[in-house]
Amino acid sequence: MEHPILNRIQQESFTPFGWFAPTDLGSTKFIILIGNAGPAMFRRFCREGGGIMDDWTRRVVNSLAQDLGATAAFPFDAPYLPFQQWARAAGNIYQSPLGLNIHKVYGLWHAYRAALLFPTAVGLPRPIASLHPCESCRTKPCLSACPVSAFNGRKYEVDACIGHLHSRNNCTESGCLARLACPVGVPFRYEKPQMQFHMNALKAAHELRPDRR
Ligand code: B12
Ligand code: SF4
Ligand code: SF4
Incomplete structure (x- = not known):
């Protein structure tokens, strides 16, 4: 799907997995879940020297979030936020018998790197649901x-x-x-x-x- 925010996320080598409007997160009115699927993000991480992926993610995503008028939350920060549940709410992601989430296209080969938290709703249509x-x-x-x-x-x-x-x-x-x-x-x-x-x-x-x- 074409949208300036989704395009910007992809330019930064992340995959936008889905989005939803939470009802219980205070000032956060919209969440876009981003991460890695396929090799693009890992290739960029290696090009930029590798090291600790969580530190690299925090640096790159905080800057992206600022550009988009959002803040970022990370799956590796304790207390752990329910990223797998958020992903299932975001569309086309389901729980597999392994406990890992499965995506209709990327299968088990995806992971979440951050949630972009927006203070206002973003005009993105609800993704069309697929079968589990x-x-x-x-x-x-x-x-x-x-x-x-x-x-x-x-x-x-x-x-x-x-x-x-x-x-x-x-x-x-x-x-x-x-x-x-x-x-x-x-x-x-x-x-x-x-x-x-x-x-x-x-x-x-x-x-x-x-x-x-
Ligand atoms: C702590 C942690 C671990 C611990 C313990 C995990 C465990 N199963 O006990 C360790 C270090 C061992 C671990 C291992 C792995 N993890 Co891990 N882990 C986490 C972390 C940071 C926190 C989990 C948590 O407590 N969340 C808080 C609760 C409230 O959120 P929740 O969404 O409801 O989580 C529930 C489910 O995870 C469920 N659950 C967990 N395991 C299983 C297994 C079965 C069979 C079932 C039915 C349910 C179930 O129980 C949780 C509590 O209700 C999450 C990131 C995150 N923030 O969620 C990553 C995360 C779950 N891990 C992830 C991955 C990829 C892995 C590994 C495959 C590592 C790897 N090599 O890539 C392995 C195998 C995981 C597995 N099969 O469960 C991914 C999963 C992506 C996906 N597609 O779903 C996550 C989301 C991180 C990410 N950046 O994307 N992990
Ligand atoms: S689709 Fe993949 S994760 Fe789901 S039950 Fe079959 S082998 Fe397991
Ligand atoms: S990495 Fe996977 S297949 Fe290997 S021991 Fe762990 S759960 Fe089993």
Whole structure:
């Protein structure tokens, strides 16, 4: 869809996933959820020197938000904001049996980098709803691909996953086998360096959890 705000977001290498008008967020009257799908954002991040992605995101998105007359909220800031719920409210994004959200086009290969919070409504039409891709996925291969059964359809067994990531022949090199088993969004699978970057970030984030210190 063509719109000056959406075009500006894309120029900055982010994907605008969707938008909605919240009813319970005080002075915020409109939210646009942005993030990465496909390689564009990660390529820019690498071109600009890499490093800590959250710091880079904060710098780039704060400047974008200021240009657009918005403020930014980030998924990595505690207390955690319900980004996955916001994404589902924003349109064409659904919860998969892995707990991760699935997008009708990008599949599991997308993540949220920020929410742009606007003080007034933005004239964007409600996205046309699609069908939940998991409903027509009969065999649900994502649920049986993990070598340590970290997913049971109700819960993600973080310790089992991380234990495997610290073993030999783990998923750090290939990427998460459960996500790779999904037939939706295959053209948007992360490239190898991005796959490895996120797996290493997951290991590092787990080390930093307060109950692991
Ligand atoms: C803490 C955290 C983690 C922790 C613990 C996660 C956990 N499952 O226990 C660790 C570090 C282990 C982790 C791991 C990963 N995470 Co994480 N994580 C977060 C974070 C920062 C906060 C989650 C939270 O508490 N939110 C607050 C609650 C109120 O919001 P909510 O939307 O209602 O969240 C609910 C759901 O997440 C649900 N849920 C979580 N896991 C599962 C699993 C199942 C099976 C089900 C049914 C439900 C469910 O429970 C939450 C509470 O109700 C979010 C960002 C964010 N702000 O949401 C990212 C986020 C959820 N993670 C994300 C990702 C991609 C991952 C990884 C794949 C890492 C990677 N390598 O890329 C893995 C695997 C995640 C998985 N399968 O759940 C993405 C998901 C994107 C998407 N498409 O949905 C998010 C949104 C970050 C982002 N920048 O986009 N994560
Ligand atoms: S493999 Fe099927 S059930 Fe699993 S996330 Fe993909 S579409 Fe949904
Ligand atoms: S990264 Fe590997 S061990 Fe962790 S959930 Fe995915 S398939 Fe399982």
